[in-house]
C-alpha cells in the first residue's frame with residue numbers, strides 16, 4: 001500500500017484553460033521541487049472519460065486525485081452529469097518514489113474526432129502533456145483493442161498529430177495501460193495493439209521531413225495490462241504494485257523516462273509549463289530547444305537578480321561598505337572576495353542545469369553588476385592604502401635622514417621599498433593585513449600607483465628643497481660670521497692694506513665655504529649645473545657680505561671725511577685747537593685737510609663695489625651737494641671755492657677710474 005500522506009496536488013490548468021500560476025508556485029514550494037535540479041520526472045495520463053485514470057494514479061502513485069464514486073458507476077455518470085469528472089489538468093507529487101516524480105491527470109477525452117480544430121482543449125492538453133512529460137500513460141479498455149471504433153483511437157491520432165508540432169521533439173515513453181484485461185494473454189493482445197497504433201501513426205498526415213520517420217523515433221512504446229479494479233481488486237492492486245516499481249529511478253539510463261531532451265531544470269518547471277501552455281493556447285508551434293533557451297534566459301536572470309539583491313542587502317557587505325568610508329579595513333579584499341564568491345557560487349549552483357551559454361552570459365552580467373556595486377568601496381580602500389603607504393614612507397624617510405643616510409640613497413631606498421609594498425598590496429600579497437585585492441575583479445591599480453609615486457616624488461622634492469635651503473643658510477651664516485666682523489674692522493682702520501686684506505679674507509673664507517658646501521651637496525646626487533649654480537650663489541653671497549659691509553661703511557664715510565677734515569682744519573699739527581690770527585695760510589690748511597679727508601674716500605673707493613656705490617648709486621650732484629654743505633659752506637668766505645665741485649667731481653672720477661682698473665686686474 002502506498003502511503004499517500006506525502007502527496008499533495010493542485011489544479012494546474014482549469015477547465016477553461018486558465019493556468020494556475022499561484023497554485024503551481026505553492027505546489028513547487030511544498031514539494032521542494034526547486035532543489036531537484038534535473039532529478040525529477042513527469043508522468044501524465046490521458047484516456048477516455050471515466051476510464052479509471054484517477055483510480056489508477058491514486059493506487060500507483062499514492063496521489064489523491066478525485067475519483068468518481070464507485071457506487072454511481074461510470075455509465076450512470078455519463079448519463080446523468082459531468083460534475084464528478086476531472087476538469088482541466090491536475091498535478092500531484094507521487095508519494096515515495098525517487099527521483100521526485102510529478103504526475104498530471106488530464107481531463108478525459110470524449111472519443112470524438114477533432115479534425116483540424118487545434119483549439120479543442122483535448123488537443124491542447126495532449127500537446128502540453130507531450131511537451132512536458134517524460135512518460136505518458138494512455139489508459140484504454142481492453143475490449144477496444146483491434147476495434148475499428150475504439151474509444152482511444154481519436155486520442156492517439158491527436159497525440160501523433162500534435163507530436164508533429166513539436167520542433168525536434170523529445171522521445172517520450174508512451175505506456176499503454178490496458179484496463180479490464182480479459183483472459184486473453186498480453187502476449188496475444190500486444191501485437192494487435194501495436195498494429196492498431198502503427199495504423200494510426202501511418203494515417204496521421206506528417207510534414208515532408210517526417211514522412212518516413214518511424215514511430216519509434218518519437219516514442220518508446222510500452223504496453224501493460226491490468227485486471228479490473230472493480231471486479232478483481234486484489235489482482236489489480238498486485239499488478240499496480242509491480243508496475244509502480246518501474247517508476248523508481250525512471251530517469252536513470254535505460255529507465256522508463258524517455259531521452260529527457262526537453263527537460264528543464266526543476267526551478268524552471270513552473271515558468272516553462274506556463275510558457276508552453278501560453279504558446280499552445282496561442283496555437284503556435286512549440287520549438288522545444290528554443291523554449292529551453294528562453295526558459296534558461298528568464299530563470300537565470302531571475303536567479304541573478306535575486307543573488308544581486310541578496311548581496312546588496314548582505315549584512316557583512318553593508319558593514320564593510322560603511323567601515324571603509326571612514327578608514328582602512330583589515331582583510332578587506334579577502335572578506336569582500338568571499339562574500340562575492342558566496343553570491344556567485346550560489347548562482348552557479350542554482351543555474352547548473354540551465355543552458356550553458358545562457359547561464360554563463362547571465363553570470364557574467366551578474367558579476368559585472370556586483371563588481372560595479374563594490375567598486376567605490378574598493379577605490380576607498382585603495383585610497384586608504386595609498387595614503388597609509390605615503391605616511392609610512394614619510395616616517396621611514398625622515399628616520400633615514402636623521403640617521404645620517406645620504407639624501408639620494410635614503411630617497412631611493414625608501415621610495416623603492418614603499419612602492420614595492422604598495423604594489424604587493426595591489427597584487428594581493430597582504431600589506432599589514434590591508435589587502436585590497438578582489439579576486440573576482442582584475443582592476444587596474446596603476447593610476448593609484450602613479451599617484452603614490454607622484455606624492456612620494458613631491459615629498460622628496462620638498463624635503464630636498466628644504467634641506468638644500470637649510471644647508472645654504474648654514475653656510476651663508478658661517479660666511480657672514482667669518483666676513484662681516486673682520487671686514488668691518490678692516491674698513492674701520494682704513495689704510496692702503498685694507499682692500500688687499502679684505503680680498504684675501506674673502507677668497508679664503510669663500511674657498512672654505514664653497515668646499516664645505518660642495519661636500520655637503522655630494523649626498524644629493526645633483527646635476528653639475530645645479531651644483532655649480534649653488535656654489536656660485538654662495539660665492540656671490542660672500543661678495544655680498546663684503547659689499548654690504550662696504551656699503552655700510554660708505555654710509556658713514558662722509559661723516560668720517562667731514563670729521564677728518566674738521567679735525568685737521570681746526571687743529572694744528574700738535575692736534576691743539578687752532579687759534580685763528582688771520583695770518584694762517586688758509587689755502588694750505590684747507591688743502592691738507594681736504595687731502596686727508598679724500599684719502600679716506602680713496603680707501604673706501606678701492607673696490608669694485610665702492611665704485612659702483614660712488615659712481616652709480618650716489619650721484620655726483622648729490623655728492624657735490626653733500627660736500628658743499630659739509631665741507632665747503634663752513635669756509636664759504638672763499639669765493640673761489642665755487643669752482644671746487646667740478647674739480648672735486650673730476651678728481652673723484654679720476655681716482656675711481658684708477659682704482660677700478662687696479663682692482664679689476
Ligand SMILES: Nc1nc2c(ncn2[C@@H]2O[C@H](COP(=O)(O)OP(=O)(O)OP(=O)(O)O)[C@@H](O)[C@H]2O)c(=O)[nH]1
Nearest residue numbers: 049050051052053054055067068070085086108229
Ligand atoms: N471497470 C472498471 N471500472 C473502474 C476501474 N477503475 C475505476 N473504475 C471505476 O470507474 C469510474 C471512474 O473512475 P475514475 O478513476 O474517476 O475515472 P477517470 O478516468 O479518472 O474519470 P475522469 O478523469 O473524470 O474522466 C469509477 O466509478 C471507478 O470505480 C477498473 O479498473 N475497471
